[in-house]
Amino acid sequence: MEPEEAARLARAAADGDPAAWKALVERFSGLVWSVTRGYRLGSADAADVFQTAWLRLAEHLGRIEHPERIGAWLATTARHEALRIARSTARLVPVDDVTLLAFGQADENSPEQAVLDTEQAVLDTERAAMLWRAFAELSARCQQLLRVLIATPPPNYAEVAAALGMPVGSIGPTRARCLQQLRNVLVRDDVSESASSAHNKEK
């Protein structure tokens, strides 16, 4: 989404246009979710952080200084709330990942399910599972960075920087290093790979 389009949607939503709000949700919910998931919060906490970011945006519409950077605003808000909750001792409750699994079940007729059906056809299930397992082996920092980068739809670098609280300039090099780390895990796990490529494995 172009910054001008984001700004236009933000203004339209501030003026009471629910379609503009829906477009903002569709554009940025993947980004906000990727931020909350990057903090290893329990599923209830992650859900609360996600929801708080959107509730706060609803009240701030029309008051945001740079509406063209609304994605970065949301990402920053989610990051701050995630950090806040991570510091809250009152929040030390058992992690309930069963709820998360239930969240993940897209209902049959949803657009999400349609996407899944299409993806299922084009994506080798085994490879997908292997990739996701490999992803889970990456360092916490790499998982956090990549999660944001691979949000759907893809965020721009300014949004990624806001989501992670890091300068735009260091995203590229870190991304390259993390993708290499991922590739090393994939190479290690792939029996068909030659022994020589396995030597490149990075710790």
Add this chain to the structure above:
Amino acid sequence: MHDDPGETELEEELRRVAARFEPVPPVLLQAALDAYSWRTADAELAELVFDSLVDRDEAALVRGGDDGRMLSFHVGGLSIEVEVSGTGASRRLIGQLVPPQQAVVDIRHGGDVATLETDELGRFSSGTLRAGPVSLRCSTGEEANRRRVVTDWILI
């Protein structure tokens, strides 16, 4: 396995995999859509200016202790001071408007609104709330010069 996929190719593949294994939960998408209906376009927004969770050292200095979480919201000469207590999934709010004044306070929480009245010093206290996002909507003054203020949403 692909033949040495380029960075972008690997990233795009990962994007599809993430969308499959870790999509935004549909209930949360709906919650984000519903957030719009909580908008109060006719009220002033009192922003969070102090949170002892973040400004802890300062809080300890002021209060000499760190039991309970202290929050302060402010807009145009009005502050709403709130102390959050509770553990696990239950919370309780005790608050006061400063300068002290009588008000009607709506506690917006969990898709619901609980309305209560402050005492003459602007003090109020909630019942038990579940942990989650909360915002206060305060209405002060006489009919003629009614003032409506909402606080930032915060996670308690």
